[in-house]
Every structure is written in structure tokens, then in C-alpha cells.
Amino acid sequence: MLFTSYSFIAFILVLFVIYYLVPRRFQWMLLLLASYLFYFLASPEYLIYISLTTVSTFLAAFRIGRLADAHQSHLAAHKSSLTRDERKAGKEALKQRQRRLLVACMLLNFGLLAVMKYTNFALANVNGLLQAFGSERQLAFLNIALPMGISFYTFQSMGYLLDVYRGKTSAQKNVFRLALFVSFFPQLVQGPISRYDELAQTLYGPHKPDWTHISYGLQRILWGFFKKLVIADRILVAVNTIIRTPEEYQGVFVLVGMLFYTLQLYADFTGGIDITIGIAEVLGIRVQENFNAPFLARNITDYWRRWHISMGTWFRDYLFYPLSVSRPMLNLSRSARRKLGESLGKRVPVYLCTLIVWFATGIWHGSSWNFIVWGLLNGVVIMVSQACEPLYTRFHQRFQVKERLAYRAFEIVRTTLLMSAIRLFDCYRDVPLTFRMFGTMFTTPNYGQLFHGQAMQLGLSGADYLVLAAGVAIIVASGIRRKPGSMRERLEPLPAAWRYAAMYLLLIAILLFGAYGVGYDASQFIYNQF
Amino acid sequence: MKRLKVMKALLAVCLVLGSLFLLQQLVMPKYVRGIVEGSLVASYYEETTPHDVIFIGDCEVYECFSPVTLWNEHGITSFIRGSAQQLIWQSYYLLEDTLATEKPAVVIFNVLALKYDEPQKEAYNRLTLDGMRLSRTKLEAIRASMMPDEKLIDYLVPLFRYHARWSELTWDDVRYLFGKKPLFHNGYYMRVDVRPVTTVPEGKKLPDYSFGDNAMAYLDKMTALCKENDIELMLIKAPSVYPYWYPEWEEQVEDYASEHGLVYLNFLEHQDETGIDYSTDTYDTGLHMNLSGAEKLSRYLGPILRDTYVLPDRRDDPELSEVWAPKTAFYEQMKADQLAELEQFGYLKSLGARPPDQP
Numbered sequence: 001m002l003f004t005s006y007s008f009i010a011f012i013l014v015l016f017v018i019y020y021l022v023p024r025r026f027q028w029m030l031l032l033l034a035s036y037l038f039y040f041l042a043s044p045e046y047l048i049y050i051s052l053t054t055v056s057t058f059l060a061a062f063r064i065g066r067l068a069d070a071h072q073s074h075l076a077a078h079k080s081s082l083t084r085d086e087r088k089a090g091k092e093a094l095k096q097r098q099r100r101l102l103v104a105c106m107l108l109n110f111g112l113l114a115v116m117k118y119t120n121f122a123l124a125n126v127n128g129l130l131q132a133f134g135s136e137r138q139l140a141f142l143n144i145a146l147p148m149g150i151s152f153y154t155f156q157s158m159g160y161l162l163d164v165y166r167g168k169t170s171a172q173k174n175v176f177r178l179a180l181f182v183s184f185f186p187q188l189v190q191g192p193i194s195r196y197d198e199l200a201q202t203l204y205g206p207h208k209p210d211w212t213h214i215s216y217g218l219q220r221i222l223w224g225f226f227k228k229l230v231i232a233d234r235i236l237v238a239v240n241t242i243i244r245t246p247e248e249y250q251g252v253f254v255l256v257g258m259l260f261y262t263l264q265l266y267a268d269f270t271g272g273i274d275i276t277i278g279i280a281e282v283l284g285i286r287v288q289e290n291f292n293a294p295f296l297a298r299n300i301t302d303y304w305r306r307w308h309i310s311m312g313t314w315f316r317d318y319l320f321y322p323l324s325v326s327r328p329m330l331n332l333s334r335s336a337r338r339k340l341g342e343s344l345g346k347r348v349p350v351y352l353c354t355l356i357v358w359f360a361t362g363i364w365h366g367s368s369w370n371f372i373v374w375g376l377l378n379g380v381v382i383m384v385s386q387a388c389e390p391l392y393t394r395f396h397q398r399f400q401v402k403e404r405l406a407y408r409a410f411e412i413v414r415t416t417l418l419m420s421a422i423r424l425f426d427c428y429r430d431v432p433l434t435f436r437m438f439g440t441m442f443t444t445p446n447y448g449q450l451f452h453g454q455a456m457q458l459g460l461s462g463a464d465y466l467v468l469a470a471g472v473a474i475i476v477a478s479g480i481r482r483k484p485g486s487m488r489e490r491l492e493p494l495p496a497a498w499r500y501a502a503m504y505l506l507l508i509a510i511l512l513f514g515a516y517g518v519g520y521d522a523s524q525f526i527y528n529q530f
Numbered sequence: 531m532k533r534l535k536v537m538k539a540l541l542a543v544c545l546v547l548g549s550l551f552l553l554q555q556l557v558m559p560k561y562v563r564g565i566v567e568g569s570l571v572a573s574y575y576e577e578t579t580p581h582d583v584i585f586i587g588d589c590e591v592y593e594c595f596s597p598v599t600l601w602n603e604h605g606i607t608s609f610i611r612g613s614a615q616q617l618i619w620q621s622y623y624l625l626e627d628t629l630a631t632e633k634p635a636v637v638i639f640n641v642l643a644l645k646y647d648e649p650q651k652e653a654y655n656r657l658t659l660d661g662m663r664l665s666r667t668k669l670e671a672i673r674a675s676m677m678p679d680e681k682l683i684d685y686l687v688p689l690f691r692y693h694a695r696w697s698e699l700t701w702d703d704v705r706y707l708f709g710k711k712p713l714f715h716n717g718y719y720m721r722v723d724v725r726p727v728t729t730v731p732e733g734k735k736l737p738d739y740s741f742g743d744n745a746m747a748y749l750d751k752m753t754a755l756c757k758e759n760d761i762e763l764m765l766i767k768a769p770s771v772y773p774y775w776y777p778e779w780e781e782q783v784e785d786y787a788s789e790h791g792l793v794y795l796n797f798l799e800h801q802d803e804t805g806i807d808y809s810t811d812t813y814d815t816g817l818h819m820n821l822s823g824a825e826k827l828s829r830y831l832g833p834i835l836r837d838t839y840v841l842p843d844r845r846d847d848p849e850l851s852e853v854w855a856p857k858t859a860f861y862e863q864m865k866a867d868q869l870a871e872l873e874q875f876g877y878l879k880s881l882g883a884r885p886p887d888q889p
Binding site: 006461463500504508511512513514515516517518 | 542546549550553557652679680681683684689690691693694696697
């Protein structure tokens, strides 16, 4: 069920009604039922995978929690009789036993993700190598259907497990409650990757119907549909025309495709997240924000603090930090400082960790070299940017331009163009083609083509461009108004008639200008594929 | 206070629904120019008196028979419930829809639709189904007709289907927001222009000449429905030279008609009796009849209907005469208008025809 399908809209509307009709203590059970039904409708066999992840995570976390509790009870009971060494040894033993459970569960779940998502990618690479070495033998691909949302729910579950292991949160004692955390349907297919301690605060209710929440939620859902249907799915045609016929559309069209794809991805992904957050809000549940005006970022590090925040923080908290303080990295740091000097040596492990994290981020997005190169390029740009930091600082001190509007605008445009250029790897079918197409922007730009009617051959009519321009203007206006309060909060003091009129106009805009129904390809959300 | 709030909420809901309805009316195609066939099905609901004969089928009925001629020359009241590429299940449900308001003596079904065993094209589905009045029968017609990528809700809320027309709205969309422009003559689509048959195409060899199970099942249902309602079902094949009518198809229809005791009339085999002249009686090289051809076929069919099914001549009925007089006037007026247009331009520009020198 796509979020934009009629059946999904009917599904959530019915759920909203039943949710507030059932006794409140049963609300979370209804949500679990709805989430599993949502998953079942996608494919009954997917339930096996999500159940396996849920049960294994529950058991491991529960056991880890029990071990910690037993250890605490033992310490409390023998507080006076235990020596410091005994307490330390006991803690070590506990950590070792907990680690074994943690590693086993992570191996199982990441292993499952790896098998489902990367087996055919690995086989394709082996076949490539065999061919390169002159072998005629080719390995057969496996017929594996990637379970919906597996990347998201695996990361969310493992985040929970790590939190329990670190003692940051207590283990959930009820497997069904954990099952709801893992499978909560609005965020199952494209995130955000929620943290247990945050989501659990509101996930299990009980929730009284609160008109402010419901109205805010509905507004957010409408806003999401507006972005997805009016902008993302409309511009999709032009993006596809450009990237699917690279022999025809080069030079300036690569630039156009790059910018259009940036807009499409933004509207698509943030639209999807708006729908997710909106649905949760109607249900009285708070799901974390995943974006914070990413195209106002002034550098790439800032951009990644604003874009897909839940994924960025997941990699930071569960991969980058543990990796940075791991024994091999500490050893590498010591050795690098000794051999390369203090200044350069201390950066080596940081750079290595950065590259590992970005490699993982890349491959998390998809099993192809495009995503790996995309991830590594992000890492390289961040590393270069960090290395040049002293130069920037000196430049800013010398010229005092940092807070000037024009310079800020320059930084924003530069960051947007840079990120858009790297995003080209999402678009073209392979890495060499992406580099080649990127190159044509400079070698054969042919800017004149744009003004000789070819822009109208991208599958968009003049009316489409008009709708897109208006849609972008509305998004920009709402983005500017984000500070100090969200658009919804700014509308709140207005008379109810004005607020409802705004909602009504948004609804009309979606119904009339949305790219949906017969004649349009029902495009799934881009992040559903990850 | 609470009552006031409820009233306000109800008013708001009514305003929203009302405006959405208006919006839907606005974007729905009006079919008043170019492809006007989309207005055929809905035109039936403007009828005020019952009919002796109901024709059902595709373009081979709504462009080949003239109810006004049947009335003027034989006193038979009739209506054509046909539309472009109307599939047999759509004909069946249109018949069911008709029987909800009247019970004709004779139903005439054109058998060309038997060649299709499954839905063909969304655009043609819409031409037939959009005009149907909402009922259980319409829902069943939609379910039977939908292509795999179609959704029932797109038919129930046409705004979802036609919303993209916002960029091509014309003054006609406002002008005919609620009313319809009269375009047809009891379901007959008049064309006075002539484009003679130049070649008679040979039929391509088919892997299987048997009509599909689904199509035949609906023919069975139609036969049963007529029998249940004590209505005579007559099968016909209009004299179009293409799509090619295979002898194997002819044989199956003949067998079916004789097995079920139905009259079957293949006009292709009665060219001498009908007087159809393919150099003057078709407006599109033999696919459809023009007015001259339709009138010839109606003149030929009238006595057959009268004699076979003992249909009375109703021209003496004052109420019916009063109803049919303006129909006849409109018919004559349109005929005169089209002839004048033909005289002026050499072709029927207003109906999207091509100039004679264009193939």
C-alpha cells in the first residue's frame, strides 16, 4: 500500500476512527494489528522477517536487561563483602556475556539484511571479476524479494538493542509492545529511524482525542501529500526523461536533471516524512523530525545535520563513536601520531572512521556501486572540508564576510549545488556514466538548447512548469516562515475560519494539481527503496 | 451554543462538499465538440416516454439507425443505448439500467462486440460508463469493464480521474457545467458527409475464431434477461465493411440465434434489399453509415420489426406525437445545419472531420 494510494488513505481514515473508539488501553494493540496488517498486505512472507527481527531483538535485549538486573541485585546484596577487584571482574563478566548476546543478535539481523539486500550485488561483482579474468562461468542470481522497510526496521531494532546494552534504556518486557515499536506502520517504509526511549513515551498511549493534535496531524498529512503529489511526482517525468536517455540529454540538461532531482527528492522524502509524522500526530504519537531546512545548510556537515537526521545520528551514535574509541582505532591513532606527527596523526583514525561510516551510509541506501561512491564522496568532501577548516577560519577573520547575507547565500547555494552534484549518483545507471554525464556539463554545456524549446520536450507542459514554480514558491515561503515557529503554529492564532480555509485550499491544490490517478505513474516514495 | 457549533460544522461540511462537487463538474469532459460520443449514454435519461425498441451496442448501432426515421415512417418509438466500442458486458448492464425504468417490446443487439472478451481501453470505458446514472448496475458495469490499472473510486469520484483537465478547461466547461447541449437523436449520432468505400479490407487470419467465454456468457445473460422480462431479443450485424466480419463468427451467431430461437439479421447480406450504396452511404469509407445509410437501414428495418414483433404504429398517439414533433424538428434542423456546413467548408469541421483531400 503506497502512502498515496486510495487504499492507504481509506486504511488510515478507518484506523483514526477505530483508534479513538476502542478502550484506550487497547489502542497500542490496535496499532500493532494495523501495522502487521499493513505489512501483510505488502506481502505475507515479509511478516516472517520482521517477526524474526522482533523476536530475536526482544530476547537478546530482555536477556541483556535481566543480566544487568541480576548483576545489580548481586552487587546490592553483597555490597559490603565484594572487593573492588571482584566488582570489576563481575562487571567484566557481565559485559562479556551481554556482548555475546549483542553480537549474536546483531549478526543475525545485519546478516539477514546483508543476505536479503546485498547477495545479488555480491554475486554480480563476482561475475564481473570472473569475466575480467576470462572465465566463462557465471554465478546465478538468487530470487530474493527485499522485505519492505528492512533497512529501517533493522536499524531501529539494533539501535534499541544497543541502547539496552549500554544501559541507556531498559529492556521492553512485552514482546508485543516491542513488535509495535519495530513495525509502527507510518515509519516502517521510509523512517524516521526512531529511538526507543523517544518513541516509547507516546507510542503506547493511552490517548484521548485531542482536536489540536488531530488538526495539526491532518494539516501535516495534507502538506506531505502536497509535496509528494504536486511537486515530486510531477517533476519525476522530466527527471526520468533526462536520466533514462543520457545519450540524448547531456550538458545543460544534466544540470537541469540534477536540480530537478534535488527538488524531487526533497519533496518526495520530506513529503513522506510529513505524512508519517502527521499520521502519528493524529494518533497522539510523537515521531521525531527528520529534516530541518536542509537547503539552508551552509556546509556539507551542516547539511547532514539537517537532512535525514535520524539516519545521520544513528550512524554517528552507533557506528562512528564506538568505532572511534575502539581498540584498533586507538592503536592506529597512537601509531599514526608516532609516525606522522601529532597534527596529522590524530586525524588519520578520524578520517578512516569517517570513510567507514560513509561507506556504510552509502551501501545502506542501496546495493550498487553508485551508492557506495555516493557515500564515499560525501565522506571525502567532509574530510576535505575539515582539513580546510583552518583556512576558512583565517579567511573569515581576514575578510569578515561570514555573517553577510550575500556570503551566506553563496554558502547555501554552494552547498546545495555540491550535494546535488553528488546526488547524481542516485540517478544514472552506473558510476562511469555518472562521471561522464557530470563532465558534459562543462565540456558540452549547450546552454542555448534550453531556450530553443527543448525544455518543453522533457514531458512537462507550460502548465506543469507553472504548477511547479508555484509549489516551490509555497515551499520556500513556508520554509522561510519556519523560524521562529512552524507554519502551523503561526496559523494557530488566526481565526478558525482562516485556518480551515488554508487547509481547504491545500486540499484543493492536491486534488486539482496533484500528479495522481490514470495517466500518471504511481511513483513510490524514493526512500521506500532503501 | 452547542447547537450553533454543530450547525456551523454542518454548514462547513456542506460548503466543502458542494465546492468539490462544483469542481468535479467543471473538470469533467463535456463531450460537446470533437469526440461527442461521451454524451450518448447520459442522453437517455432525458427521455420522458417509453420505447418499443431499444438498440444496444457500439458505433454500429448509434451511427447506423435513425429512431426519428423509424418514428416518422413506421410509428415505432425507439432509442439507441450505444457508445463507442461498447463492450458486451457494458451493453448488458445498460440494458439492465434501461429495464429499471421501462420495458420495451424488442431489444436489438449488434453482435460485433462479441469479438472482445476482455476490457480494451480505459478511454472507451469512460465514454460509456461516465454517463450512466449511479446505481448497483453501474457499479457492476464498472467492475466488469475496468482495466487492471483502473480503480473503482475513479469512476465514483470522477474528480480523481479528470483533475488534470484544469489546464485545458474552455468556456464550454463553464457553459455546460450542469446542462448538456443536445447532440443526438434518441441516441443516433448524425453525420451527413460522405467518404466512400475505396477498398474492402481482407480480414487477417486469426489463431482462434471462437468468441470468448466471457463475451458469450454475457450474451447468455442478455438472452436470459430479455426472456425473464418477456422481451424479444433480436441480433443484428450492421453493414460496416470493417472491422472484418469473419464467416466463422457469422456461423457462431447463426447457431446461437437458432439455438435460442432469436431473429438474426446480418445487414451485410442484405445490401440489395436495404439499398446501401457504399459510395454514398458512409462517411468514413465503410466503418459507419452516414445519414443516408442510417435512414435506408431504418426504412428497411421498420417493416421487419412491425411484422415480426407486431409493433403498433403509434403516430396517432397525441402524447407521443407531441414528444416526437420537436425531436423531428431538431433532426431536420441538424441535417440542414450539417448540409450548410458541408456546403461552406466541404467537410464537417465542427465534428472534427478531415477535409476531403486528406486521407
